[in-house]
Structures are given as structure tokens and as C-alpha cells.
Amino acid sequence: MDFEIPQEVETLRKNIQSFITEEIIPLEKHYDYEKGRMPEDINQQARAKVKSAGFWTPHLPKSEGGLGLDLIGTCIIFSELGRSPIAPYIFNCDAPDEGNMHLLSLAASEKQKELILHPLIKGELRTGFAMTEPSPGAGSDPTSLQTNAEKQGDKYILNGRKWYCTGANGAKYLIVMAKVNGSFRKTTMFLVPTDAKGYTMVREIELMGSHGPGGHCELNFENVEVPEDMILGRVGEGFRLSQERLGPARLTHCMRWTGMARRALSIARSYAKEREVFSARIADHQGIQWMFAERATEIEMAFLLTLKAAWLLKMGKDARQETSMAKWKVSESLCNTIDMAIQICGGKGYSRDLPLELFYRDARAARIADGPSEVHKMVIGRNYVSEKWDF
Ligand SMILES: Cc1cc2nc3c(=O)[nH]c(=O)nc-3n(C[C@H](O)[C@H](O)[C@H](O)COP(=O)(O)OP(=O)(O)OC[C@H]3O[C@@H](n4cnc5c(N)ncnc54)[C@H](O)[C@@H]3O)c2cc1C
The missing domain is CATH 2.40.110.10 (Butyryl-CoA Dehydrogenase, subunit A, domain 2)
Structure with missing residues (x-):
């Protein structure tokens, strides 16, 4: 298996990483805690910037205005976008629209595409x-x-x-x-x-x-x-199409969530390196280093599972087992990481001076939406016991 990121994807990743750091993360201060969302005028201004930077709907083929990434490239780019909870909508690749674009491209008639898909891609409707x-x-x-x-x-x-x-x-x-x-x-x-x-x-x-x-x-x-x-599609195709939609949509959630977990961990690292307790930086205490070790390894494992499932889908293979594994493990590692990051940042982690408390509340849904962890574990276990799936 080749783990090398293609040069053009790596260049794009770096460009998008800088864009998120310089243009998107600073906008998070406008998040309206009362309403639980960003003001729409700020979203729209940022969307215009994303369009002119050429990063709009990155997951789509170039012929549809996207960046022509395959699923592996999408993993890498979506993980960068996931570093900011406001970025996926601003780049027009958030749930549910991103999954719906995929579904409509697969199953919509020309008339339905004209009516819904094309304006959706342009960001004219939701x-x-x-x-x-x-x-x-x-x-x-x-x-x-x-x-x-x-x-x-x-x-x-x-x-x-x-x-x-x-x-x-x-x-x-x-x-x-x-x-x-x-x-x-x-x-x-x-x-x-x-x-x-x-x-x-x-x-x-x-x-x-x-x-x-x-x-x-x-x-x-x-x-x-x-x-x-x-x-x-056709009458009776509802469940087949929902599998076509939910499989990749679960994976794109995983891609974004690994980015959020990485950001939470790096916020904790910055705090731990700057603050001293008991005559040493928090980061110098071995107990804290082990906490970083556990979470960093967990995020890496979760991302590799996501990449494996994306690679199987890219090869046209059945990825249902690996997608369930990724959905379960990424969502759990996201919640574990944010919880630990809050702990390392102490009282500041619990406050709105840092975005961790927002991440914590947002991340809790990850273990429920698109199939609770228990259902994915049931599917994984059944497939293994019945020998439908093996290593
Ligand atoms: C933020 C958010 C966004 C969502 N967006 C959408 C959306 O856009 N469209 C949409 O259609 N739905 C959406 N959902 C719904 C989501 O997909 C469902 O909440 C989820 O599938 C679980 O269904 P339920 O809430 O009815 O839980 P229930 O079916 O009532 O299950 C409750 C709990 O029972 C346990 N459980 C269930 N089955 C088993 C089992 N076999 N073994 C052991 N324990 C089990 C699990 O712990 C589960 O959490 C969203 C949910 C959230 C939280």
C-alpha cells in the first residue's frame, strides 16, 4: 500500500491549511452562542472568498466546479477543513448538502439535477x-x-x-x-x-x-x-440509495472529525507548553505526555481506518465493514480527545476563551448521528461472526 500523498494533493493541503488558519479560524469569534450558529452574512462573505481562492466544493469533479480529488485526496483535504467547525459549510461541503450532492449526482434525472443539484453546487440553495x-x-x-x-x-x-x-x-x-x-x-x-x-x-x-x-x-x-x-431514482430503491449516500457521507464525517480532533489536541499542546505548574511546564509532566501519546495514537489509528475505507471505495470494493469501524472509532476518538484537551487546559478549557467547550458539545452528536456506535458495533460483530468479513 502506498502511503505517499501525491504532490498536487500535498500542495493543495498546505494552501488550504494556511487559508483555514488565516481566513477561517479568525472568523470563529463571530460565532453566536445564543443562536448556536455563525451569522449568515459572515458565512456568505467567507463563501465568496473561498470561491475566489478556487477552493469551492472541493470534493466535486472539475467538470462540476470542484477540485477533482479522488476519495483519498478528499480525506486529506476534508481533514484540514474539519479543523474549524465553521469551515465545511463555508467551503460548501458540509452535511447534509455534501452527501445530498453525491446522491443527486448518482440518481437524479436531468430535470432534477437542473432544479436542485446545479443550484446546490453553486451554493444558491440548501x-x-x-x-x-x-x-x-x-x-x-x-x-x-x-x-x-x-x-x-x-x-x-x-x-x-x-x-x-x-x-x-x-x-x-x-x-x-x-x-x-x-x-x-x-x-x-x-x-x-x-x-x-x-x-x-x-x-x-x-x-x-x-x-x-x-x-x-x-x-x-x-x-x-x-x-x-x-x-x-425508482420506486423501491430507497434503501439501496440510502446506502450509497450514507456510506461515503459517514466517511466524510470521519474525515472532518479527525481534523477537529487534531485541532483540539494542538490547542492543548500550546497551553501545556506555555503554562508552568509545580516548577515545570504542564507538557513536561510525564502523566501529560502519556495523555498526548494516547490521543495522538488514537487519532492516527482512526485516520488510517478512514483512509483504508476510502481506498476500498476508490477501488470499487465493498467498504461497509471498514466504514462502520471508522465511524465508530473516529467519533469515539474525537470525544476522548476533546475531553482530554479540556482537562489539560484546566479552567480555561472549560471557558469560552477557547473553542474546546463548543467542540465538546458539537462532537457529542458524532456518536449518535448516522448510526449510533452500538449499531456500528453490532454490524461489525455480526459480519465477523458470520464470516462475511475477515482480516
Ligand atoms: C446532530 C444530529 C443531526 C442529525 N441529522 C439527521 C439528518 O439530517 N437526517 C436524518 O434523517 N437523521 C438525522 N439525525 C438522526 C440520527 O441519524 C439518529 O438520531 C440516529 O440514527 C439514531 O436514531 P434515534 O435517535 O431514533 O435513536 P434510537 O433508535 O431511539 O436509539 C437510541 C439508542 O439505543 C441504542 N441502540 C440502538 N440500537 C441498538 C442495538 N442494536 N444494540 C444496542 N444498542 C442500541 C443506542 O445507544 C442509541 O443511541 C441526526 C441526529 C443528530 C443528533
Whole structure:
């Protein structure tokens, strides 16, 4: 296996690293703690700068305005972007839009691409992905899906309730997972404009971390009419397409999270090198060096797992096992690292003088969203026991 980063990717990584350090991290001081998000005017000014620097939508092919990176290059660049929690949206490669771009490029018709994908790539609109439902609906277990679409002539009548739809407040279109005529086997993705009659954004859910530009929302669909030509892919392809979307989207989360873990660790290093306790720098105490050793090794292992899964996908191979391993381990190492960084920074780490308390709250979702750790462990264990997967 070749671990060398191609020269052009390394050059790009360095350029993006400087851009994040000089242009993006200083903007974090504008983060609105009351609202749990960045002011949108600052986001938009920064987005314009990213476009003129030529870094916009880095994950897309050059023909679609991106940087033409393969999945390994995307890993390396997304990990740099992940150093700032505000960067992925500013570069137009944050969840859920980045995963939705991938899904729409795979499955959308030309008309749907014109309507949704192309403006999404340009940053002219936002989208949401609505799968999770309040109890007793779909969550960890997608087979509990309740939302249903009844076929009536050349349209479908959609009814159901969703929640935790990231970005839905202010999004123009939603990708909604629903059964068809009550049949789970016919689960399908529907493209629903948010001005459709019968659709309500019930509320932005109050939660512990950032809200992004459109929150994490609860939604209601009451007799929403969806024309046949707004089905994404074909009837019954919902779960196959969701795997196509969620696999790479879980990995891109991992890529961004390793960047955030690296930044947390480096904030702790700076503090530990500068502050003296008991006649020595904090960094000179062996107990602290071991803490750095544990977390640095854990981040490196987690990043290598992410790279391995990305490499398998790039080779067109099945990467479901490695993606679950990466999702589980990266999210846990992110939470462990931030927790330890706060500890090393003492009272300052707990304050808003450092961004660690924000990282801590944001990172907690990583062990739940896109499949809780327990579900990924269940999948990994089952695959091993049944010998579907082996070393
Ligand atoms: C910040 C954030 C953003 C999100 N964005 C989106 C989005 O854009 N679109 C979307 O559709 N969804 C989104 N989600 C929802 C997310 O994917 C779900 O929360 C997740 O899949 C878990 O489903 P649930 O909340 O219904 O938990 P439940 O299914 O109620 O599970 C609760 C807990 O039970 C345990 N558990 C579950 N299964 C097992 C098992 N087999 N063995 C042992 N323990 C188990 C786990 O600890 C789990 O956390 C988001 C969630 C968060 C927190």
C-alpha cells in the first residue's frame, strides 16, 4: 500500500491549511452562542472568498466546479477543513448538502439535477435529508419507517412525521424517505420542495451543539402531493440509495472529525507548553505526555481506518465493514480527545476563551448521528461472526 500523498494533493493541503488558519479560524469569534450558529452574512462573505481562492466544493469533479480529488485526496483535504467547525459549510461541503450532492449526482434525472443539484453546487440553495422519525418510527432501526406515500394516478400523497432533519429550516428541497402504499419493500426517496402544500417545518429542535444554518428540525407531511417525476431514482430503491449516500457521507464525517480532533489536541499542546505548574511546564509532566501519546495514537489509528475505507471505495470494493469501524472509532476518538484537551487546559478549557467547550458539545452528536456506535458495533460483530468479513 502506498502511503505517499501525491504532490498536487500535498500542495493543495498546505494552501488550504494556511487559508483555514488565516481566513477561517479568525472568523470563529463571530460565532453566536445564543443562536448556536455563525451569522449568515459572515458565512456568505467567507463563501465568496473561498470561491475566489478556487477552493469551492472541493470534493466535486472539475467538470462540476470542484477540485477533482479522488476519495483519498478528499480525506486529506476534508481533514484540514474539519479543523474549524465553521469551515465545511463555508467551503460548501458540509452535511447534509455534501452527501445530498453525491446522491443527486448518482440518481437524479436531468430535470432534477437542473432544479436542485446545479443550484446546490453553486451554493444558491440548501437541502435536507429526512429519514429519522420520532418513536415508534425509523431511527437506529430503519425497518420501523412509518412515513408513507400512497400512489394516486401520476402522483403520490405523502403523510408522516420526521425529525432531526439537519438544515431543513430555510432549505429549498428535502429528500424524504417513505414507504409506498404501506410496503416497506417499496421504500422510496421523494424530492419535496419546502413550499409544498401540507408540509410544515414544526420546529428547530433545541439541542446541545451547533445548529448550522438551518437547524435540526422536526417536520410534518400532511397529504403532500409529490408528482411522479420527483421520485429520486425508482420506486423501491430507497434503501439501496440510502446506502450509497450514507456510506461515503459517514466517511466524510470521519474525515472532518479527525481534523477537529487534531485541532483540539494542538490547542492543548500550546497551553501545556506555555503554562508552568509545580516548577515545570504542564507538557513536561510525564502523566501529560502519556495523555498526548494516547490521543495522538488514537487519532492516527482512526485516520488510517478512514483512509483504508476510502481506498476500498476508490477501488470499487465493498467498504461497509471498514466504514462502520471508522465511524465508530473516529467519533469515539474525537470525544476522548476533546475531553482530554479540556482537562489539560484546566479552567480555561472549560471557558469560552477557547473553542474546546463548543467542540465538546458539537462532537457529542458524532456518536449518535448516522448510526449510533452500538449499531456500528453490532454490524461489525455480526459480519465477523458470520464470516462475511475477515482480516
Ligand atoms: C446532530 C444530529 C443531526 C442529525 N441529522 C439527521 C439528518 O439530517 N437526517 C436524518 O434523517 N437523521 C438525522 N439525525 C438522526 C440520527 O441519524 C439518529 O438520531 C440516529 O440514527 C439514531 O436514531 P434515534 O435517535 O431514533 O435513536 P434510537 O433508535 O431511539 O436509539 C437510541 C439508542 O439505543 C441504542 N441502540 C440502538 N440500537 C441498538 C442495538 N442494536 N444494540 C444496542 N444498542 C442500541 C443506542 O445507544 C442509541 O443511541 C441526526 C441526529 C443528530 C443528533
